[in-house]
Amino acid sequence: MDLSAINPVLLxxxxxxxxxxxxxAAIGELVVxxxxxxxxxxxxxxxxxxxxxxxxxxESGSPMxxxxxxxxxxxxxxxxxxxxxxxxxxxxxxxxxxxTLFGLGLSALMGQSYVGIKPPAMATxxxxxxxxxxxxxxxxxxxxPVLYIGIALCAGVWAFLKFxxxxxxxxAVGESHDAAHALGYNVIRVRIxxxxxxGACAGLGGAYISLIRVPQWTEGMTAGIGWIALALxxxxxxxxxxxxxxxxxxxxxxxxxxxxxxxxIAIPVEYLAMSPYLITILVLVIMSADKSGAPASLxxxxxxxx
Amino acid sequence: MKLTNLLTxxxxxxxxxxxxxxxxxxxxxxxxxxxxxxxxxxxxxxxRKAVVEEFGDAVETVYxxxxxxxxDAERVITQMALQGADLIFTTSFGYxxxxxxxxxxxxxxxxxxxxxxxQADNVSVYxxxxxxxxxxxxxxxxxxxxxxxxxxxxSFPIPEVIRGINSAYIHAKEVNPDIQxxxxxxxxxxxxxxxxxxxxxxxxxxxxxxxxxxxxxxxQAAAQAAGNVITFxxxxxMSEYAPYPRVSSIIDDWAPYYVARTKAVMDGTWESVNTWHxxxxxxxxxxxxxxxxxxxxxxxxLALKDKLADGSYHAFTGPLKKQDGSDWLADGETADDGTxxxxxxxxxxxxxxxxx
Numbered sequence: 001m002d003l004s005a006i007n008p009v010l011l012x013x014x015x016x017x018x019x020x021x022x023x024x025a026a027i028g029e030l031v032v033x034x035x036x037x038x039x040x041x042x043x044x045x046x047x048x049x050x051x052x053x054x055x056x057x058x059e060s061g062s063p064m065x066x067x068x069x070x071x072x073x074x075x076x077x078x079x080x081x082x083x084x085x086x087x088x089x090x091x092x093x094x095x096x097x098x099x100t101l102f103g104l105g106l107s108a109l110m111g112q113s114y115v116g117i118k119p120p121a122m123a124t125x126x127x128x129x130x131x132x133x134x135x136x137x138x139x140x141x142x143x144x145p146v147l148y149i150g151i152a153l154c155a156g157v158w159a160f161l162k163f164x165x166x167x168x169x170x171x172a173v174g175e176s177h178d179a180a181h182a183l184g185y186n187v188i189r190v191r192i193x194x195x196x197x198x199g200a201c202a203g204l205g206g207a208y209i210s211l212i213r214v215p216q217w218t219e220g221m222t223a224g225i226g227w228i229a230l231a232l233x234x235x236x237x238x239x240x241x242x243x244x245x246x247x248x249x250x251x252x253x254x255x256x257x258x259x260x261x262x263x264x265i266a267i268p269v270e271y272l273a274m275s276p277y278l279i280t281i282l283v284l285v286i287m288s289a290d291k292s293g294a295p296a297s298l299x300x301x302x303x304x305x306x
Numbered sequence: 307m308k309l310t311n312l313l314t315x316x317x318x319x320x321x322x323x324x325x326x327x328x329x330x331x332x333x334x335x336x337x338x339x340x341x342x343x344x345x346x347x348x349x350x351x352x353x354r355k356a357v358v359e360e361f362g363d364a365v366e367t368v369y370x371x372x373x374x375x376x377x378d379a380e381r382v383i384t385q386m387a388l389q390g391a392d393l394i395f396t397t398s399f400g401y402x403x404x405x406x407x408x409x410x411x412x413x414x415x416x417x418x419x420x421x422x423x424x425q426a427d428n429v430s431v432y433x434x435x436x437x438x439x440x441x442x443x444x445x446x447x448x449x450x451x452x453x454x455x456x457x458x459x460x461s462f463p464i465p466e467v468i469r470g471i472n473s474a475y476i477h478a479k480e481v482n483p484d485i486q487x488x489x490x491x492x493x494x495x496x497x498x499x500x501x502x503x504x505x506x507x508x509x510x511x512x513x514x515x516x517x518x519x520x521x522x523x524x525x526q527a528a529a530q531a532a533g534n535v536i537t538f539x540x541x542x543x544m545s546e547y548a549p550y551p552r553v554s555s556i557i558d559d560w561a562p563y564y565v566a567r568t569k570a571v572m573d574g575t576w577e578s579v580n581t582w583h584x585x586x587x588x589x590x591x592x593x594x595x596x597x598x599x600x601x602x603x604x605x606x607x608l609a610l611k612d613k614l615a616d617g618s619y620h621a622f623t624g625p626l627k628k629q630d631g632s633d634w635l636a637d638g639e640t641a642d643d644g645t646x647x648x649x650x651x652x653x654x655x656x657x658x659x660x661x662x
Contacts, residue, residue, distance in 0.1 A: 010510045018503055108340065115342040116523070116546045118530075214498045214524045215531075219340030220372060221522075223497040254500075258507040262457065262488040269463075269491045269661035 006259045012139045012252075016147055017213055019251025021046070021205040021222075023150045025229035026236070026243045027157055028201025033233055034161060035194035036174035036297035040096025041081050042202050043226025044103020049074040049203025050210035051107040054119055054217045063122040067146065067207050074203020075196045077103055082195040086188050089301050104220065114217045122146075122212050144212050146204070151244070153201070158240035170194060174295035177302040187302050202226065235284035237292045242284060250280045331572050333357060334391035335369035336382055338398035338521075339496040345521035346495065346541040346558070347371070350397045350420075353560030360565045364572070375400025380407055387412040393571045395564065396420065398495065399464055405429060416576050418567060421466050423647050427578055432563060435584030436466070437473035437646070438614045439556030440517075441621040442592055443538050445610050446554060447515040448478030448485050449603045450536055457508025458489045459501060459518040459525055463661045465649040467519050472653045473621050474517055477610075479655055488513055489658045498524035509535055516551075526552055536598065543593040554607075555593030562588065582643065586615040622646065627654035 025042050032039050052073025057066025081099045084090040122144045131141040161167040172180040173190045181187050209225070210217050228250065236242035257272040335354050339347040354367050368391065373382050379401045386394055387408060393416045396405045402422035409417045409429045417429040425431050447456050456478060460467050471489065478485045488511060490504045501520045505528035508516060516537045518525045523544050529535040529551040537547065539555025563581065570576040583589035592611050595604045613619035624635030629652040635641060652660060 007510055014503070014506055014510070018499075021499075108342070112342065116344055118527070118546070121531075209499055214502045214527055216498070216523055216527050218344065218496075218498050218522050218524075219342045220496075221498045223494075223499060225499070255503055255507060258490050258504050259511065261490045262504075262507050262511050262513075264488065264658050269493075273491070273493050 006263055009135055009138050011255060011259060013143070015248065015252035015255040016139075016143065017251075018255050019247040020147050020150045021208045021213065022225055022229055022232065022250060023154065023244060023247035024146075024205030024208060025202045025226055026232045026247055027150070027154050027240060028198035028205075029229055029233050030236075030238055030240060030243055031157060031161075031170070031201075032194050032198035033298055034174045034238060034295055035170050035191050036177055036295050036300065036302075037085065037191050037195055038092045038096065038299040039078070039081055039099070039195060039198055040093060040230065041078070041099025041103065041226075042198075042229050043222060043224065044100035045074040045077050045199045045202035046103075046206035046209075046222045046226045046229075047107040047220070048077045048103045048110075048206065050206030050222060051111045051114065051217060052203065053207030054210040055110065055114055057119050057211060058114060058117055061120050063120055063211055066119070066211055067204060070203040070207030070211075071200040072203070074199040074201070074206065076199070077106075078195045078199025078202075079192075081199075082192045085301070086191055086195075089303060092299050092301070100226070108219045111217050111219060115219075117217065119211050119215050119217075121215075146208050146212060149204075154240050154244045161240070171295070174297055177297045177300070181302070181304060187304075191302075202229075205229075232280070232284075234294070235281055235288065237284075237288040238294065239292070242287060246280055246284050249283060250276050253279050330364060331361075331393070331568065332366045332368065332389075332391045333568055333571075334383075334386040334394040335367065336373050336379065336386070336394065336396045336398075336401060337369060337371045338373060338375065338400070340371050341369070343496055343521050344523045344542055344544060345539075347397070347521065349542050349558040350395070350560055353564040356561035357564050357568050361568065361572070365568060373401075376404070380404035383408040383417075384411070387415045391415060393418065393568060393576070399462070399466060416571055425578055425580055430567070430577075430579050430581070432579075432581040432583075433466070434558055434589040435582060435621075436556060436558075436590060437469045437621050438584045439590045439592060440470045440473040441477045441614060442607050442611050443517060443554065443556065444474035444477030444479075445481060446595070446599060446603060446607050447474065447517065447536075447538075448480070448482035450553070450599065451478075451482070451485070451515045453512045453514045454482065454484045455486050455488060455511070455513045456515045456517060457505070457511075457513030458487055459504045459508070459516065459520050460489055460491050461495050461519050462493060463491065465647060468652070468660060469646060469649045470519055471656070472649065475656055476622070476626070476653060487656055487658065489656075491661055492520055494520065496521045498522040501525050502528045505529060506532075523547065539593050545593065548594070549596030550598045552596070553598050554595045557591035557593050559589055559591055582647075584614065585611060586617060628652070629654055629656055 049070035053066040053070030056069035057063045084095040085092050124144050131137045177187045232246045236246045253276040337347045341351040370382050395418045397420045399421045405419045406424050419431050421433045422431050502524040505525035509532045514535050518540045526537050526547040529537045536553045537551045541558050543555045620640035622641035624639040625637045626635040628634045
C-alpha cells in the first residue's frame with residue numbers, strides 16, 4: 001500500500017474530466033424535466049452526439065466543429081422524441097426508451113467506418129502564467145474548454161431558472177401545464193425548446209467522451225452514463241448545483257477508487273467498485289431531506305383541448 | 307440496459323425467423339461486446355467471417371452482440387437454439403452456466419463455450435493459452451519500463467485473468483528484479499470510459515507500461531496522450547496505435563478452430579472436446595514487435611516466443627512460490643493444466659490481493 005503514490009492535484013484534475021459528460025447530460029435533462037417532460041432517451045442522444053461529433057471532427061479536422069455537430073445531432077434526435085410526445089401524444093416513458101434503442105442502433109450504423117480512427121486532438125486551455133501556478137494551475141486552469149462550458153452551463157441554468165422570466169415560464173409549464181396554458185403560454189413550444197436543449201447537452205456530453213475523454217469511437221461507448229445522468233437528476237432534487245455536486249462526487253469517487261486500487265490499498269475491490277454509486281446516492285438522499293419534489297406535471301401528456 | 311438487450315434480441319429473433327430458410331447448417335455466435343470493439347469480440351467475429359468464407363451458402367451464421375453475462379445470456383442462447391441453430395459458440399467466460407443450462411434442454415444442438423471449464427456431452431470448451439502471450443509481454447515490458455512500474459487493467463477475478471497477471475509478472479521479474487505491478491480491477495470487459503480512467507490513474511501513479519485485459523482500445527489512447535507510456539494490443543492487433551505506444555500485441559485467432567468445428571458438425575463427426583491451444587497451434591499470435599523496442603529485446607522476446615511455441619519452455623516453470631510463500635513448483639517442474647485452469651492465487655512477489 002502506498003497512498004503517497006496518489007497525487008491529489010492530478011486526482012482532482014482527472015475527476016473533473018471524468019465528471020463532465022455526466023454533468024452535461026444531467027444538466028440538460030434537468031431542464032427537460034423542469035418543463036414537465038421525462039425523456040428517458042438521454043443515453044441514445046449521448047451516443048448519437050458522440051458519433052456525430054466524432055465523424056464531423058474527423059472529416060473536418062476541427063474538434064470545435066465536431067462539438068457543434070454533436071449538439072446538433074443530439075438536438076435532432078431529441079426532435080423525434082418531441083414529435084412523438086408533443087404532437088402524436090405518445091407515452092413519454094415508452095418514447096424515451098425507444099429513443100435510446102434507436103440512438104444506440106443508429107450510432108452503430110453511423111460509426112461503422114470510424115472504428116479505429118484517431119480524432120484530431122482538442123487543445124487544452126493552457127493560459128500562460130496562471131496555468132503554471134502550482135496546485136491551482138493544473139486543477140483550475142489547464143483543462144479543455146468543454147469542461148468550463150459544463151460548469152458555466154450549470155451556473156447559467158441555475159440563474160435562468162431562478163431569476164429570469166423565461167425560467168419562470170418553463171417552471172410554470174412543468175408544474176402545471178394547464179395553468180400555464182390558461183395564462184396564454186405556449187406549452188408545446190416551451191417543451192420542445194427544452195427537449196432540444198436537453199438533446200444538445202446530451203450530445204455534447206457524448207462527444208466529450210468520444211473526442212476528449214477516451215478519445216476514439218467504439219460502439220456503445222457511453223456505457224450507461226445516460227442512465228446515471230437520469231438518476232442523478234432525481235437524486236439531486238432537480239437543483240442545478242446539486243447536479244454539479246453529484247456529478248463531481250460520482251466522477252470523483254470513480255477516479256479515486258481506481259487510484260486506491262492502483263495504490264494497492266487494503267479495501268476489498270468489490271466495495272471500491274460500488275462506492276461511487278453508493279456514496280453519491282447517500283449524499284444526495286441526505287441532502288434532499290428538505291422534501292423538494294418533482295415538477296408536478298412531470299411525464300404527463302398535454303393537449304390544449306383537455 | 308437490460309431492456310435494450312431484450313429488445314435487441316427480440317429484433318434479432320425476428321431477423322432469424324425471416325432469414326432461416328436456405329442453408330443446411332446454422333451456426334450461432336453470442337458476443338459479449340460489439341463486433342466493432344477492436345479487440346475480443348472483433349476477433350471472434352473475424353472467426354465467424356472465416357466460417358462464412360469457407361463454406362459459403364452451405365452455412366448460415368447468426369450473431370447477437372452486447373449480450374450481458376447472466377440470465378440475459380440464457381435467453382439469447384435459448385432463442386438461437388429455438389431458431390434452429392445446429393452449433394452455438396458462446397464467447398465469454400460468464401456464459402458458462404447459461405450455456406450448460408440451455409445445452410441440457412437442447413441435447414441435439416452442439417455448444418462451444420469459450421474460456422470456461424464446464425463440459426457436457428453436447429458442450430465443448432475451448433480457449434487459448436493467452437498466458438503464453440503474456441509471458442512475451444512481461445518479458446518486453448520488464449525491460450522497457452524506466453519507472454519499474456507496470457500498470458495492469460484487469461477485468462474480472464477469474465482464473466483466465468489471474469493466469470495472465472502471474473505469467474506477465476514472472477517474466478517481467480525475470481528480466482527486471484525491481485519490477486512492481488499495480489493492478490486495477492475494472493469489473494467490466496468493455497467500458498471505454500472506465501478503461502481510459504483506469505489507464506490514466508495508473509499512469510498518474512508512475513506506470514510507464516500499461517497491460518490490459520479489457521477489450522477496448524481506450525487504454526491505448528490514454529497512453530498515447532500521456533506520451534511516454536507503452537502498451538500492448540489485447541485480443542486484437544490494435545495496430546492503429548503502432549509503433550508507439552503499442553509495441554506488440556496478443557492476437558487471438560479463432561478462425562481455424564471455428565472452421566474445423568463447423569465442418570465437424572456438417573460431417574456429423576462433432577464430439578465434445580476440451581481444446582486449449584497456444585502459440586504453437588496458432589490460436590495465440592504475437593503481433594509485430596515495433597521498432598520502439600530495441601533490437602536485442604526484440605530478439606530475446608522472439609526467442610522466448612519460439613521456445614513457447616515448440617514446447618521446449620513452459621510459461622509456468624519452477625522454482626515458483628505462491629504469494630503466501632508456500633511452495634508451488636519445484637525447480638524445473640511445470641504447472642499442470644488442471645492447476646492453471648483453476649488458478650486462484652498470485653505468485654510470490656506480487657503486492658496485491660485477488661478480490662473474492
